[in-house]
Amino acid sequence: MNRHLIYTNGRSGSNAFVQLLNQHPQVTNYGEVLGDWTLPGKHIRPRFSGPDGNARYLDWFYDDPMAFRAAQAVSYLSRKRRGAATHYRRRQDIKSIGLKEFASNFHKMGLEDYLADRADIHLITLLRENTIARYLSSETLRQTGTVARKDGDDKSEVPALALPTDGLVAELDLIARENDWVREGASRHQGPVMNVLYEDYFSADEAGQRAALEEMQRFIGVDPVPLTLEHKKLRKAPLSQSISNFDEVAQVLSGTSHAAWLDKS
Numbered sequence: 046m047n048r049h050l051i052y053t054n055g056r057s058g059s060n061a062f063v064q065l066l067n068q069h070p071q072v073t074n075y076g077e078v079l080g081d082w083t084l085p086g087k088h089i090r091p092r093f094s095g096p097d098g099n100a101r102y103l104d105w106f107y108d109d110p111m112a113f114r115a116a117q118a119v120s121y122l123s124r125k126r127r128g129a130a131t132h133y134r135r136r137q138d139i140k141s142i143g144l145k146e147f148a149s150n151f152h153k154m155g156l157e158d159y160l161a162d163r164a165d166i167h168l169i170t171l172l173r174e175n176t177i178a179r180y181l182s183s184e185t186l187r188q189t190g191t192v193a194r195k196d197g198d199d200k201s202e203v204p205a206l207a208l209p210t211d212g213l214v215a216e217l218d219l220i221a222r223e224n225d226w227v228r229e230g231a232s233r234h235q236g237p238v239m240n241v242l243y244e245d246y247f248s249a250d251e252a253g254q255r256a257a258l259e260e261m262q263r264f265i266g267v268d269p270v271p272l273t274l275e276h277k278k279l280r281k282a283p284l285s286q287s288i289s290n291f292d293e294v295a296q297v298l299s300g301t302s303h304a305a306w307l308d309k310s
Contacts, residue, residue, distance in 0.1 A: 047266035048107050049074070049143035052151075052160070052230055053171035054223045056182040058243045062171065063145050065258060065272045071140040072267055075106055075116055079150040084119070099154045100162075106144060110136055141167075141265040148226035157230070164236035167265050170227050173243035175306045176217040177284060177298075184208060185279055203279050205289040210297045217303045239264045244309075247278055284309070 051074070053059045063074045078085045079099070085106075093102040106112045113136045124131045151157060160168060173179045184206055185191060191203065231238050239261065246257055259269040280287050284307055288294055291307075298304045 046139060047141040047167060048163075048165055049141055049167040049169060049265040050160075051143065051145040051169045051171055052148060052227055053145065054147050054149055054173075054179075054220075054227065056179050056186070057171055057173035058247065059145050059171055061274060062169075062241075062261075064275055066143070066261070066265070068272050069262060069267055069270055070134070071138060072143070072262075072265065073113065073116070073134065073139050073141075074143040074145060075112075076145050077147070078103070078106060078144060079146055079154060096155075099156055100159050103144065103146075103156075103159065107142060113139075113142070140267050143167075143265065147223075148230055149223050151230060152226050158233070160230050161233040161235065164234070166234070166236055168231060168234050168236060168238045169241060169261065169264070170231045170238065171241045171243065172224050172227055174224065175244060175309055176220045176224075176303050177294075177306045178309075179220055180213075180216055181206065181208065181284070181287060182279065191279060202282060203287075205282075205287050207290045208288055208294050210290070210293055213294065213297055214301055214303070217298075217301075221302070237264070 051059050051062055060076075063076045066072045066074045075085075077083055079090065079102075080086045089105075090099070090102050093099065093105070095101075117133050121131050121133050151159065160166065185203060188206055189203070231240070241257070241261070246254060249257065254274070255271075258272050262269040262272075285291050295304070295307055298307065
């Protein structure tokens, strides 16, 4: 069985790719598991103690059939409660099993060498390079509670938000550093790597997105099948229309490396 990892950071489109890959009948991606806000991160990760506990915890998801059965049961019950179509997959039918994790969690939890020691993992790096757009997405989540849109949701544009300017440069510098952690992790990895840019994928037309998804499926070791994106971008308007205090933000960022992103969505 192939193993894969979507290596990324928050507000970079990773939930969409987990949802897409999990539509494939031969793929299971558990999503995010390290954070204390996740069910396994809160209840299972503390059982893996010691200096290598977090690494053994991640390996458990890849290797232990019990992790697979537990995840399938939780997914089944969750979908049933929502009235969504249910399914229960058998592990022997799965050809690629994976996780989605944040490079910031790897950095915080001492997992920098995890990828270097596991060349069999097919690594998908997912970067959102526009630091301002990513910060705006985080602020949208914080201020409105809106995570993502799906087909059938209200199609009206998300209202423009005012970005806090105190400490803004430091916040954007941290986002840029988190992107560097993704690149650094990929550079240490001795196995196959596929690099995906948020900006490239979500700005592509339908044919371009379909080709990218087919490439991703082949990369993780399965034959491509049609996949349907349920998650939609929260904002399509340019930053100048999405940030209500755009002029103030532009003044604060003038002369910094982030200013170049102001003219891009």
